[in-house]
Amino acid sequence: MSIEIYNTKTGQKSPLVTLEEGKIKLYVCGITAYDYCHIGHARSALVFDMIVRYLRYRGYEVTFIRNFTDIDDKIIKRAQEQNTTCEELSNRFITMFHEDMASLGILPPTIEPKATEHLPEIIGLIEDLIRKGLAYQVAADVYFRVTGFNGYGSLSGRNLDEMQAGARVSINEKKEHPMDFALWKGSKPGEPTWESPWGPGRPGWHIECSAMSRKYLGNSFDIHGGGKDLIFPHHENEMAQSEGATGEEFVKYWMHHGFVTIKEEKMSKSLGNFLTIREVIARFAPEALRLFIFSTHYRNPLDYSEAALLDAVAGLNRLYTCLAEIEQLPATGNDQAASAIPKTDREKIETIAERFRKAMDNDFNSAQALGHLFEGVKIINKIRQHLPGKPASLDLQLLKQGAETTRDMANTLGLLTENPTLYLQKEQGKILKTLSLTPEEIENAITERTTARETKNWTLADEIRDQLLAKGIELKDGPAGTAWQVKLP
């Protein structure tokens, strides 16, 4: 079975057939570096991280390009506000971006090109377009002639007449057609400037991606991705530029992910309703954010809330707890004993990987894939719970294999990458730091309670236990004494 991918351009899923056998060339639009990244950016990065990881797991050699836009109107404006240069500003936020990506455990792309480092390629592409009659110069600017490219609108499913009827397009008298867009902008005093055949200026927003993808991936490549908000105009314009210049099909599969919303409203800088990645990571484990993001299909909207993150934390704890419990199992069992595991359960465990792959092959349906992992965990837990004192070796082996498969599959999503026991300890440690209690105080209270229990003073014993619980410490009475742990969300 092959992987099926939903292609924005065709509006349907189709089997992934790569240009070159076993290889995938992927270009993703990265950030415009002028501010901290928010959860929406995290979703974009995580979705494509998952896609890259999964494609590699499925045997593809993936060349992954993710660019930085380090020159544009917003950067110029913000730099002026902060009384700094565009270069300093964009470099600062690129560094922040890298820190955020590292904290989220996102694999670095093969290449991360910047617009400002590709001026020769950009200028060359614009010259190609002018030569082909697809671009024209007006004063210091160069515009793309949308009426000269007859596929214009085919990606976003629009046509030029409809878009003009929208009336939100401002009329610029210099342009031949209201929808024509800038390839090159003559610079105003004080703005970053590069020399060009059309005078000093800077590139328009869309041309950089056409130039850089062409340089690193060629005229034609397999997958181009980004957020849904990039479909129009950004990707529509990129496609027009690239196909106009080369005459070849620019991209085979266009992939666009949905937005992160807050209270059902799109998270965006202009609305001011965003949380930065660092704010969220300060409170929740990076893998919890991952689990949250992957708990819905990448094309659907995803509503951020604290409650939703806490759900994800609980889910992640369930997964890690299962793995930790399986690690505690004895290494050897009874070689003679027959398996005590029902056939249906055995089959469920044995087919975890197969079912996981089937879900992921279906347009990266991580929500369904995770459902299979949770179902597997449920069965593994059930079997483990009912294991006899001297379990059959066969059954121990099945449980261990099931846990290992679960971990391997989760790894292809960047989940369950930590040692289970250490992860759980670390999470508890993080919470303990926020509590007004030291381990010594807890131990002392337990000693006091143990004495009370020995004299069957249940009232006092329960009181001590309740007081600790109110502070977030759970006690576990066992044969070997009383252990404590921090209450996880």
Added chain:
RNA sequence: GGCGGCGUAGCCAAGUGGUAAGGCAGUGGUCUGCAAAACCAUUAUUCAGCGGUUCAAAUCCGCUCGCCGCCUCCA
């Protein structure tokens, strides 16, 4: 106005023609002096509403209602 998407249990969320995955929360149970944790079991005769196609529909078609996004910078 144009284009696109969504509406599944208390909440989140899979499921694109064959009789409702999974997670969180809740409830019952195992364990325990009682608990907690963990685990198990259980929770939608029904998929926004109304029609239609079909032996069969959450899934296809039509209409209605509600929500969201893009058309301007945006992941």
